[in-house]
Amino acid sequence: VCEAEAAGMLVLVLSWLCLPAVASVSGGKLPEAEVKTEVLHRPFICHRKSKYGDMLLVHHDGFFENGTIFYTSRSQGAGDKDAMWFTLGIRQVIKGWDVGLQNMCAGEKRRLVIPPSLAYGKEGKGKIPPESTLTFIVELLEIRNGPRSHESFQEMDLNDDWRLSKDEVKEYLRKEYERYGYPPNDTLHESVAEDIFDKEDKNKDGFISSREFTYKHDEL
Numbered sequence: 001v002c003e004a005e006a007a008g009m010l011v012l013v014l015s016w017l018c019l020p021a022v023a024s025v026s027g028g029k030l031p032e033a034e035v036k037t038e039v040l041h042r043p044f045i046c047h048r049k050s051k052y053g054d055m056l057l058v059h060h061d062g063f064f065e066n067g068t069i070f071y072t073s074r075s076q077g078a079g080d081k082d083a084m085w086f087t088l089g090i091r092q093v094i095k096g097w098d099v100g101l102q103n104m105c106a107g108e109k110r111r112l113v114i115p116p117s118l119a120y121g122k123e124g125k126g127k128i129p130p131e132s133t134l135t136f137i138v139e140l141l142e143i144r145n146g147p148r149s150h151e152s153f154q155e156m157d158l159n160d161d162w163r164l165s166k167d168e169v170k171e172y173l174r175k176e177y178e179r180y181g182y183p184p185n186d187t188l189h190e191s192v193a194e195d196i197f198d199k200e201d202k203n204k205d206g207f208i209s210s211r212e213f214t215y216k217h218d219e220l
């Protein structure tokens, strides 16, 4: 299932299933590396700002220190085709993004200059050489409530009793599938809900409490 995430489909459901509830270790304090952030475009209207746990849809271009571009999400010239969804703050992306894309409005464009320790570090990755400082131009297209947000919980908790029953989870899955144009599939929803409860219903009382549901904050 997890590869399908990249397709941008069923984003909420899949990121709920596929992402670790708590991102990687990190533990100790990092050296004083900082992301340099510059706002290139600020939209006139801003209904909400990005925050920890939100799902963000972004376009981005990445540059090496010498100015050479190494990635652009627009290379196909096909509109939003390669824009990417990710969840902010849970280390799904490099740390420099988790830090540098907070408090951002939909429509806003930023330049981030990210030191290696908050990007791909000593090892580098793929065509990113070790110890690379990277510059990204990031345009935020859309913000959605994250799969683990308070808002998502309330949306799923149909009877407002502050816990999710299996039926409520199945109903949510059904709606998400519908939203993305998939036919509902009871067998599938049942087994997905089983999986979710296996993992998330920590005290095995048959409900997912709001505490069991929400992400633990990870130090940024």
Ligand SMILES: *[C@@H]1O[C@H](CO)[C@@H](O)[C@H](O)[C@H]1NC(C)=O
Binding pocket: 064, 065, 066, 067, 068, 129
């Ligand atoms: C710029 O830096 C990258 C990564 O170090 C390197 O691969 C590329 O060849 C450099 N380009 C120029 C024009 O120096």
Ligand SMILES: *[C@@H]1O[C@H](CO)[C@@H](O)[C@H](O)[C@H]1NC(C)=O
Binding pocket: 185, 186, 187, 188
């Ligand atoms: C429903 O999901 C199950 C389990 O993934 C699958 O085997 C079955 O083919 C699906 N049914 C339909 C109608 O898509």
Ligand SMILES: [Ca+2]
Binding pocket: 157, 158, 159, 160, 161, 162, 163, 164, 165, 168
């Ligand atoms: Ca409930």
Ligand SMILES: [Ca+2]
Binding pocket: 200, 201, 202, 203, 204, 205, 206, 207, 208, 209, 212
């Ligand atoms: Ca429980």
